[in-house]
Amino acid sequence: xxxxxxxxxxxxxxxxxxxxxxxxxxxxxxxxxxxxxxxxxxxxxxxxxxxxxxxxxxxxxxxxxxxxxxxxxxxxxxxxxxxxxxxxxxxxxxxxxxxxxxxxxxxxxxxxxxxxxxxxxxxxxxxxxxxxxxxxxxxxxxxxxxxxxxxxxxxxxxxxxxxxxxxxxxxxxxxxxxxxxxxxxxxxxxxxxxxxxxxxxxxxxxxxxxxxxxxxxxxxxxxxxxxxxxx
Amino acid sequence: xxxxxxxxxxxxxxxxxxxxxxxxxxxxxxxxxxxxxxxxxxxxxxxxxxxxxxxxxxxxxxxxxxxxxxxxxxxxxxxxxxxxxxxxxxxxxxxxxxxxxxxxxxxxxxxxxxxxxxxxxxxxxxxxxxxxxxxxxxxxxxxxxxxxxxxxxxxxxxxxxxxxxxxxxxxxxxxxxxxxxxxxxxxxxxxxxxxxxxxxxxxxxxxxxxxxxxxxxxxxxxxxxxxxxxx
DNA sequence: TTCATGGTTCGATCCTAGTCGAAGCATTCG
DNA sequence: CGAATGCTTCGACTAGGATCGAACCATGAA
Numbered sequence: 001x002x003x004x005x006x007x008x009x010x011x012x013x014x015x016x017x018x019x020x021x022x023x024x025x026x027x028x029x030x031x032x033x034x035x036x037x038x039x040x041x042x043x044x045x046x047x048x049x050x051x052x053x054x055x056x057x058x059x060x061x062x063x064x065x066x067x068x069x070x071x072x073x074x075x076x077x078x079x080x081x082x083x084x085x086x087x088x089x090x091x092x093x094x095x096x097x098x099x100x101x102x103x104x105x106x107x108x109x110x111x112x113x114x115x116x117x118x119x120x121x122x123x124x125x126x127x128x129x130x131x132x133x134x135x136x137x138x139x140x141x142x143x144x145x146x147x148x149x150x151x152x153x154x155x156x157x158x159x160x161x162x163x164x165x166x167x168x169x170x171x172x173x174x175x176x177x178x179x180x181x182x183x184x185x186x187x188x189x190x191x192x193x194x195x196x197x198x199x200x201x202x203x204x205x206x207x208x209x210x211x212x213x214x215x216x217x218x219x220x221x222x223x224x225x226x227x228x229x230x231x
Numbered sequence: 232x233x234x235x236x237x238x239x240x241x242x243x244x245x246x247x248x249x250x251x252x253x254x255x256x257x258x259x260x261x262x263x264x265x266x267x268x269x270x271x272x273x274x275x276x277x278x279x280x281x282x283x284x285x286x287x288x289x290x291x292x293x294x295x296x297x298x299x300x301x302x303x304x305x306x307x308x309x310x311x312x313x314x315x316x317x318x319x320x321x322x323x324x325x326x327x328x329x330x331x332x333x334x335x336x337x338x339x340x341x342x343x344x345x346x347x348x349x350x351x352x353x354x355x356x357x358x359x360x361x362x363x364x365x366x367x368x369x370x371x372x373x374x375x376x377x378x379x380x381x382x383x384x385x386x387x388x389x390x391x392x393x394x395x396x397x398x399x400x401x402x403x404x405x406x407x408x409x410x411x412x413x414x415x416x417x418x419x420x421x422x423x424x425x426x427x428x429x430x431x432x433x434x435x436x437x438x439x440x441x442x443x444x445x446x447x448x449x450x451x452x453x454x455x456x457x458x459x460x461x462x
Numbered sequence: 463t464t465c466a467t468g469g470t471t472c473g474a475t476c477c478t479a480g481t482c483g484a485a486g487c488a489t490t491c492g
Numbered sequence: 493c494g495a496a497t498g499c500t501t502c503g504a505c506t507a508g509g510a511t512c513g514a515a516c517c518a519t520g521a522a
Contacts, residue, residue: 007314008251010321015243016510024238034469047511049470059324068468068519082320083238089313090241093290137368247480265499278481280500299489299498464522471516478509486501492494 013058014086018043019051023060023074023083028208029115029189031064031071077171077184080114110201111208116188117195121212121220125191126182128224135170135183142170144187152187155223156194162186195220244289245317249274250282254291254305254314259439260346260420262295262302308402308415311345341432342439347419348426352443352451356422357413359455366401366414373401375418383418386454387425393417426451 014020021041025032032040038048052072055061060079064071074080110121117125129135134148144152152159162169171185183191192210195201200216203209212220220226245251252272256263263271269279283303286292291310295302305311341350348356360366365379375383383390393400402416414422423441426432431447434440443451451457 006251006321007255007317008246008248010246010317010324011242011244011251012246013242015239015241015246017239018510020237020239020242043510044512045469046471046513050510053470070469078320078323082316085313085316086238086241089309090237092309093241249480274480275482276499277483277501281480284500301499466521467519469516469518472514474511474513476509476511479506480508481504481506483504484502486499488499489497491496 009058013055013060014083016051017041018047019055022048022051022055023079026061026072026074027080027083027112027114029073029112031073033069033071037072074114077114081184084113084118106204106209106211110210110212112192112203112210113182113184113208115192116182116184117192117210118182119210121210121217122182124226125220125224128226129183132225142183144170152190155191156197157187157190162190240289244286244291245314247282248272249278250286253279253282253286254310257292257303257305258311258314258343258345260304260343262304264300264302268303305345308345312415315344315349338440341441341443343423343434343441344413344415344439346423347413347415348423348441349413350441352441352448353413355457356451356455359457360414363456373414375401383421386422387428388418388421393421 014023018041022037025037025040034048034052035045037052038045041048041051043051052061052063056063060075062073062075064073074083108119110117110119112118113122116122126135129148129151130137132147132151133145134151136143136145136148149159159169168185169187170183171188182188192201195210195212195216196203198216198219199213200219201210201212204211245254249272253268256268256271265279265283266276268283269276272279272282274282283292283294287294291306293304293306295304305314339350341348341352343349344353347353357366360379360382361368363378363382364376365382367374367376367379380390390400400416400418401414402419413419423432426443426447427434429447429450430444431450432441432443435442
């Protein structure tokens, strides 16, 4: 009894609605200010501030000062992963939010997961890269093959700079919607940025949804040799 | 804002210390009665009962009546996975329980994860089976190869009966201690039972720790072609 | 300097949710 | 049929934590 790490503290942190909203909002990967988060969570700035302090103390959040603003982000990818996993379980148990709007469908198709692409399209890209031999799966880790390196460079990604960053280049992350794996890590976020740059996709303001243009989606499907278009 | 599944409800369920203790206790995979769980959680039977009700309402727990006893187990492997993931995050954030006894080391080496083997040895077995070509990894799924089927049958596992059970035969599960993958699913639990039967290992009463005998561990390492013995 | 904006800290309030005692069912055993 | 055990329900109590108003810092602009 009472073995292992303390799960209750973590749970209670996520368990408060206001904090859960804050964390969910930060899953978009954007750095948000305290006031923005307060609005998002539906509480006053004071309360949000106290929540943010608690989340920081538990090292779930990171704070960056910039001028007179303070930007908050999730501490790292691990926090995002756990949140996704919990969303998966919650979704499966039917603990869905009451209000499921039309946005929900868009969310399932393509959304930002902290800093990379998730949703059906994210999964499809991952599958495509594996079947093309660009990604190699070993154990729980994923790695880029030689072919994959060539592919990435040709696609306009500067691998050298990715290597320099400390965080792992390839990482797999589990979707809450499709319960399949998609690509995270610095390569995952680099790919997403590339999609933005190429004009294939754009963020929907104030949401995790990523919207692909018709031509952008076509290019994407072709580029990653995705057979069955994600319906 | 307020997109996606409701994480707060799930979090608050896990967030209460008593409930967290109950869930952690059930991670051992054993079916426990309400009174046992109350003792484990350090509360009276009445309170435990109310907690159990809530956990059941959220479909995190399953109840089996047997005579005048009511046995509780985790609803399924998914719940266990999320709990392990949360333990991983909590451990990394240094949110460890104050009391970390000598048991902790044993826990890291080999423990029961719901119904299969986790810890360093669990990971080693998984790695060994992959490198021997018994397990094939595709996407996030793992499957048994033909060679693997032969191996399992030869090891004394009745695959036919495993197939009949509805739950997937192979599944990967993430360790909170080593943060690597080990084998779950019906095959995972069948393997663990086989270890018990062969007298290689035994459960330490009232704990998740699995203790291997010296000869049992040797046999294990040999059987699964594990190179570097988990230190 | 003064003013304005963004955040935090303090204090008081309020309310939910955990807790247990006691009583109420259900099941099994003698 | 009692009697005993295992568990749930009910009711009352309490504490902890979320919440916000107000005051208090810090930074940047005029």
